[in-house]
Amino acid sequence: MSSGWRFAFSRRWLGYLAFAIVFAIACGCLSAWQLARSKEAAAANAVISANFNSTPVPLSSELPALGSFEPKQEWTRVTVTGTYERDKELLVRNRPFNGGPGFEVLTPLRTASGALFIVDRGWVPTGNSEDAPDSVPAAPAGQVTVVARLKPSEPGIPGRTASGRQVGTIQLSVVKERLGGSDVYTGAYGLLDTQKPAPATAPTLTVTDPPTQDEGLHWSYMIQWIIFALIGFFGLGYALLTEYRKRNEDDPEEQARAAERLRKRALRRTDADVEDDLLDATR
CATH class of the missing domain: 2.40.50 (OB fold (Dihydrolipoamide Acetyltransferase, E2P))
Incomplete structure (x- = not known):
């Protein structure tokens, strides 16, 4: 008998969802921190350029x-x-x-x-x-x-x-x-x-050219943290779908969907995949 999606509302899966949300919030905070650092670097560069x-x-x-x-x-x-x-x-x-x-x-x-x-x-x-x-x-x-x-x-x-x-x-x-x-x-x-007047000898000046104006990789890191948050939800969804298919593998509708997935996967097989199967079979 099909159990449907009822398992998704169990304490275990609600715990997974809570963890994914907390992880996403943490990633969002780190992304915002990187954005703030990028703005600070841009402001410092503007000060150098102006002054x-x-x-x-x-x-x-x-x-x-x-x-x-x-x-x-x-x-x-x-x-x-x-x-x-x-x-x-x-x-x-x-x-x-x-x-x-x-x-x-x-x-x-x-x-x-x-x-x-x-x-x-x-x-x-x-x-x-x-x-x-x-x-x-x-x-x-x-x-x-x-x-x-x-x-x-x-x-x-x-x-x-x-x-x-x-x-x-x-x-x-x-x-x-x-x-x-x-x-x-x-x-x-x-x-x-x-x-x-300038002296005949003097200490070596420590700064003669503007400091390097580099904003760093903060924008890249900001985007990476957003991607990590999305990956967390994607992983949760994939795990949820995998368990659904396993729990409902005896359901005729799910069996039909599984057969359709296998058919589409076979259509995507390349000649290289077939050759690999032949080589594996001869070993």
Whole structure:
């Protein structure tokens, strides 16, 4: 006797359906996350395109307060005139560049307002005999006009410590403490682009070309998660249909449908399939 589809409403199959729905929701969330990441990458690329080679603007107009900074300002070129506080220079440890270990040189620039703007003058390699550079090219003395690209304060890294005139990251709140709590720009610092007068020797600039603008494979991953969700429902439907056919294999109507499926499958057989059957038979 045919049991029809009544089995599909059993606790077991309802559990399978619930699992498929939960799996689809999880895939949907992951797909939405990839879409959000794609939008973030596109927004970051737009900021680079708009700001990296922008016309320099005065620092005071771009950062009206010491803590001012918005993500859309990253890479903006600013110009500021002041005097380097060379005796307050700091080194950022563990900064690789072109495959080599080294330090980045942070030199505070005393602006006309009296505040200190942190300028990352570039990179120097680790020395031969100690955990410090062999030498650091001196910043220009006297008044200097700097063009720099704004970068946000970096977060701290757990476990990364430094002492003396070194810091673990360019976390501007920590830099401010190391400088004795003076008036310091803590929203952003500047990656050096140019300065006048230019010194005879200087650290190697860490950024001279725009970062690679790559949005990654987020769109591809987003579509893949949607496909995975659909595959889950397809698999559930296939398993349901398979069990239906097995439970109803004695039903005349189902037997007729099974015979029709076999007939259509035979019509789709190719010469290669026939040859394979002959070879199997002779083994």
